[in-house]
Amino acid sequence: MAVGVVFFLFLVVALATAPGGDAAVVEHTFIVSQMMLNHLCNNTPVIVVNGQLPGPAIEASEGDSIVVHVINKSPHGVSIHWHGVKQQLNCWADGADMITQCPIQPNKNFTYRFNVIGQEGTLWWHAHVACLRATIHGALIIRPRLGSSSYPFHKPDKEIPIVIGEWWGTDLVRLDKRFNNSNFAYVPGSSTINGKLGDLNNCFGFIEENYILNVEHGKTYLLRIVNAALHPQYYYKIAGHMFTVVAADANYVKPYMTDTIAIAPGETVDVLVVANAPPGMYYMVALGIMSLGPITETPAFISRGIVSYNNQANATSDGTPIMVPEMPDQREETLAFYFHDNLTSLVHHRVPADVDERLFITVDTGNMCRKGSVPACGLVSRMNNISFQPPANGSLLHAHYSNNMINNVISTLQDFPSRPPPRMVFNRGHTSKATSLRRVRYNTTMEIVLQGPPIWPSYPNPMHLHGHDFFILAQGHGRYNAEKDVQAYNLLDPPVRNTALVPVLGWMVIRFVTRNPGVWLLHCHIQQHVSTGMAVAFVVENGPTMDTTLPPPPADYPSCDNQN
Template identity: 55%
Template sequence: MAKFSMAASNLCMAIVALVAVAAAAVVEAATAVEHTFVVSEMKMTHLCNETLVTVVNGQLPGPAIEVTEGDSVSVHVVNKSPHNITIHWHGLKQRLNCWADGVPMVTQCPIRPAHNMTYRLNVTGQEGTLWWHAHVSGLRASLHGAFIIRPRHAYPFPKPHKEIPIVIGEWWSLNLAQLAKNMEDGYYDDSSSATTINGKLGDLYNCSGVVEDGLVLDVEPGKTYMLRLLNAALYSEYYVKIAGHEFTVVGADANYVRPFTTDVLAIGPGETLDALVVASATPGKYYMVAVGGQAPKPDIQIPETRSRATVRYAIGAGNGDEAAPPVVPEMPDQHDFMVSFNFHGNLSSPNRTGSPPVPATADESLFVVLRMGSICRGGRLSCKRSGSKESIIVETMNNVSFQLPAAAAATPLLEELYYDNRGNGTTVGGGLDELYTLPDRPAKPFNYTDRALIPWGPNEAWLEPTEKATVARRFRHGTVVDIVFQNAAMMDTDNHPMHLHGHDMFVLAQGHDNYDAVRDVARYNVVDPPLKNTVLVPRLGWAAVRFVADNPGVWYMHCHYELHVSIGMAAVFVIEDGPTLESALPPPPLDFPKCNQ
């Protein structure tokens, strides 16, 4: 027995040693990735106009960050622009690292002109496509880029021949700083000059007869390509097709999904998708087209947004007539929101080992109505509404429009939370005292999908009055939260891509018309719902999500349409520290930026 015990002991020691060696190998394989982002203004010419544009490293889109799961990332931001800047790492969970989330006056003071800041990020436990962008009103239209996290071991599908980032964006001839001022003043008739794919306008646009450059993707017959798509546009959801080809969707928002095949992708602002494409068509040239969706009349209509790239089979692959024009796909109608509804309804979890379980029940439940309203100019209590210049149009969550607190000029909300929790106070204080609790449900229930409320006029006027406040909701660490987002017909019927910082959300269900708690809870998918950081709430419908509030900090929740967040469709979720040192927010970095210094 003693001899057996000794042998077993030796075997255990050997296994421990092997595990230690393996763990060390993994640690050694992790890399410290560094980037320098120089933010500056430069002149770019499109559509016969020269426009001053704010960019990173002289690029549009900006540089892609490419890492392997488990790496550490440092990004040195050097602000040579005249604007205050922050960078948000869209979809990175930032575990115990809320300081690096990059939301001005929520998590940090902005990086002022002629100042620098280093963001230190970790990418543990995430794989797939995310992105980075400025979290400054309007400027994310030109300050953005891909953030690609590859698996440390292998994909759960055959490795593609090549990976290609596809960034759908917009070209604005209008100065973006002026655009931001227009939006904040309730003026939203501006529209982009063109849609872009990887910064190129494409051959649908021309200037005095000279066609704009378009993206060209060269492919080889039989090879598989992974398209890493992200929607960096300010306004539009996009439908994407490649003539003669199908997509196999394998990921969304840096989470794997159960693969499914489709000929059309639907991607809202802020969303990302990973899709495989096999070059299986007859060799030749094929257009990849992105067309922006919009709500039909009586919603306000903007010019159709569309761009196209070319998928070109390699020369010598028997690609026929070189002079033949590319094949054009038949695109969905831009007003057909069922394309988006059905696409997002197809997303589900692949039930992989290690995937987080879906909590069986929720501790707290919110019913959040997303809609427009208005406030009187100059702080007046009464005024003319329904488009009058006496009032300003705002977006709301449960009839409250978000604004930063008065003390925000001195101290971001995250610092207020951190020092208040430790009983130290801050030099200025007051930020957390001004928080307005996001209500469980709207104070004025109504028929949320009544089409008669869409046009500005007498029918909706009684619902317009709203208020502005620093809207927040506080959660104990580990709270399981259910939110039903109800999209309401109030002066518009856009869908709403709701983005939660620092967390992924299980998308339990979506539906048309008004949510019915008795009927619709029975439809919840608690077996294999998709995990998303940006959830598209359907036009004239609803979406139900569940998440675990287990990442301490102050996290922004907002619509990713730039107009909507700029005029108030936002709130902050204040998540308390957990009971242990490993579940509590650490102190701010020593080089954290200060306001007005």
């Protein structure tokens, strides 16, 4: 039987056996193309989907099947990652370039097919090639199967995606090469809210547009906030309003109120906002958090939009000032630490008590020298002293499925160690470069300690795991101490996430079970970090039965021939 037929039959069976039997098919066509945008007094060619920035939101209900036809009319190879979608038995659709597929080449097409079963809330999609996710991204909204009346909180009157991003004003593929070839920390021209730079950007008298959210007094709004930025965490506030946090990474949390949201790259946060302020206009502000230790002169990444009651922003200005929120300092990390620490699961999950495999992973930077007549040395990102190098000639998943990993198909393979090298000192020492893999048996309970630099210079690392959610058991500052810190583990109601923010000067502990065969990347979601090697691939073996075995690739699986 042809591979494509097998995959199609598998998809049909999966849909037919979905709980409730009322699954729908949500179908989209994504045309990826290049267009010119003018911001900050410059015309810049950007790669977008369907001529939109952000790209189109995908809206589905739990249990639905999503079909996205990607038509690549851009000059670069692209792949689309469905960030946070578990892709159970469907690793082929994960969209991680050179991990699960080769990029879709210019003038080629590929159709992603996947189900959204057992997940509700806000996820997102983005390009997984170089820095292209800065302009190729959008929200992925999964509602309860019975509609918004089934939310475990007050039914909102309206739902609004809020996508925090960045405007770089440069060729993003070249930007990625600069990340790889320089120690310099490149910075964007501005932050954005739903693609708008905001009125703090004034270039020779031309003021950039604000994103405007029109509200009605007394109504409740569900804001689905996505951090699609390449670099920093963000603080997000609306002057004169409070948020009730209800979900994160498409997992419900115990509601709690705050006036400030902290959201790291790759994360999503759902909040309820009641429009109960006096009629008028109020600024919403997204401020980048730049924790660079002793470095004092750091640029401010900031954008602002407007919350307007009864369409006042479209009326003639009467001179009434727009209320501005008081923002935290851009280098203030404590508020972000406690925001994440306050998240607990709405339901009591059964956290697996017996751990089969423990990893201690350091996430930091190290030195690497390139060979040549004049050796060039620089900093690279690494995990356990290995800077990840994607394979050059084919995807890891296809090599794994074909049992060709060790037949010189991927010559850069290296087993990933369970601990860093002895006496390793943060931010010092030579780093090796390899396609690092960790092979894991099906149904293995894994616990991973993610340790960031405990001394300056330090930085937070939002670590994203493909194909799985995980429990965040604990976080802390300094060096992780197994005997002491295990006593602080939350085994009752830990938050369930797909992205864990390892705090600046600190550590994070996660636990999950490998019940999804395939090849899944764990990587930092700061683009400069992942571009320079802060990643590792987990190879999860097949289980003992057909329904725990990865099926064949789809018929139109992108070829790795003639990659550019």
